[in-house]
Amino acid sequence: MKISEIFKDEPQQWGLRGDPYLWHELKERLDNVDMPDTPEQLKSILKKEYEVATGHPINHREHFTVERFMHGGMSSGGISPEFWHDCGIPLLVKRHVAP
Template identity: 60%
Template sequence: MKVSEIFEEEPAQWGLRGDPVLWRELKARLNDIEMPESPDELKKIIEREYEVSTGHPISHEDSFGVERLKTHGMSSGAVSPQFWVKRGIPLLVSRHAKP
């Protein structure tokens, strides 16, 4: 199983407008990566790719904009680290053990 497969079902609610764009970008970036053996390893992979994609570590608490993630509107491209820490990454890691 590839890590990208756990990104198939998107969350019903997002943090900011850039979050769904980032979600899809991470899915594409992780398309060739095999699912690691443990949920902790999966979390580290996602957090590393998040940092590479956004230029910010997951520990960065304030929302920020990423020009590349802009699609339309004034707040387009804005990323919510709180969404990723509290909902996005936990949701993805919870899918580790599911077939």
């Protein structure tokens, strides 16, 4: 199983308008990456890819903007670290399936 498969079902609610674009980018980035053995390893991979994609570590708590996710509107491109820390990454880790 590839990690990208756990991104299939999107969250019901997002933090800011750039979060869905980040979700899709992470899904693409992890399209050819095999599911690791443990949820802890998956969490580590997700945190690393989040940082690579955004330029911010997951523990950066203030909202920020990623220019390539800007598609018009006031909060366009906005990323909510709170959403990713409290909801997005835990949701994905919960979907871990041992290989």
